[in-house]
Amino acid sequence: MEMPSIPQPTFYIFKCEQSSPPGMPKPSCVNENTRDLFNHTAQSLMKTGVMGPVQIVRTSCLGRCQMGPLMLVEPGHFMYSSLTKEKIDRIIDEHILGGKPVEEYLIPSTFWGDPINLVK
Numbered sequence: 001m002e003m004p005s006i007p008q009p010t011f012y013i014f015k016c017e018q019s020s021p022p023g024m025p026k027p028s029c030v031n032e033n034t035r036d037l038f039n040h041t042a043q044s045l046m047k048t049g050v051m052g053p054v055q056i057v058r059t060s061c062l063g064r065c066q067m068g069p070l071m072l073v074e075p076g077h078f079m080y081s082s083l084t085k086e087k088i089d090r091i092i093d094e095h096i097l098g099g100k101p102v103e104e105y106l107i108p109s110t111f112w113g114d115p116i117n118l119v120k
């Protein structure tokens, strides 16, 4: 008898959770004003009933610190920048639930060019 397969998640959200020590000149995604964005995202996903099909993952630096707070939505390499709770809720509503990325919240293309091709 064939076993049913476990479905893949629909989306992964990689939320940068890097914080710099006080006095560090480089900005970081998590500071005293932004430290609750991960929990806010998780709670919003739970409220909308999509925690599970949507996996949220804490990451360290995603390499675009000057544009933080950041989160990367996969599939598709959608990097959202300068996040707030309101922006996250709209991204969940329109991108995650509605299938339409929120273009105006995506990181500018000068910071996010095409992927590097490693195929030889």
Ligand code: FES
Binding pocket: 016, 017, 018, 019, 027, 028, 029, 030, 060, 061, 062, 063, 064, 065, 066, 068, 070
């Ligand atoms: S600290 Fe978040 S991208 Fe570097």
